[in-house]
Amino acid sequence: MKRKKRLVIFNLVLSSFLFVFRIILLIVTIQYFTNNRVGVVHSLEVPPRIFEQFTIQIFPLLLYLLLSIAMAINERRKRQSSDISGISHLVYKGSPDVEDYLNVRKITGLSEKSEKGxxxxxxxxxxxxxxxHDYNLIGMGRIIGDKGCFYQIVDVAVDPNYQGQGFGKLIMNELTTYLDENAPNGAYVSLIADEPADKLYEKYGFKYTYPASHGMYKLSQRSEEV
Incomplete structure (x- = not known):
């Protein structure tokens, strides 16, 4: 969370600095050519050398052009990072921050977990x-297990405001790709499917255990140590 806040602050500071510096350069350039036109800069008695004239007249314009390009690149990068249609710019491989993780579980109706857990x-x-998206966690999914015989897909969740846009499929594509590439032959992969998400999981080869078997669970009731 702190890393994301620092990125936001950095972008704001950089954008502000570039904007102010660009305005200053524009004012200086306008002043220079205005003065040059009325004969303030150039002396009739001592003509400036070609190199000096080039440096004085062209350098401000080149600097202004480079600054404009830098601002354009910065704006493009920010638009790409916040564009939900650019799926590649939304994917962050790795576990989410604890605070984000707990929040998404809560808003998507999953059982709440302790911070320690x-x-x-x-x-x-x-x-x-x-x-x-915009530094907010909108979807996640994890695989847990012993990395050999048993794997379980858990925490597949998408913020209600972003559901129906294909993020669930994106999550499952990433997780199943990892299993296809890393799980040993015969490894047992399981998950708990809520309706209507079970229809999505069927597309990835998952089958119902019922009636041959029933899923069972137990929640730990041990109190947290203070």
């Missing part, structure tokens, strides 16, 4: 994908 769980992730 989240820190331990995220640390022991096998594979994770997080999707950010």
């Amino acid at each position: 989240a820190k331990l769980g995220l640390k022991n992730t096998v594979c994770a994908i997080s999707i950010y």
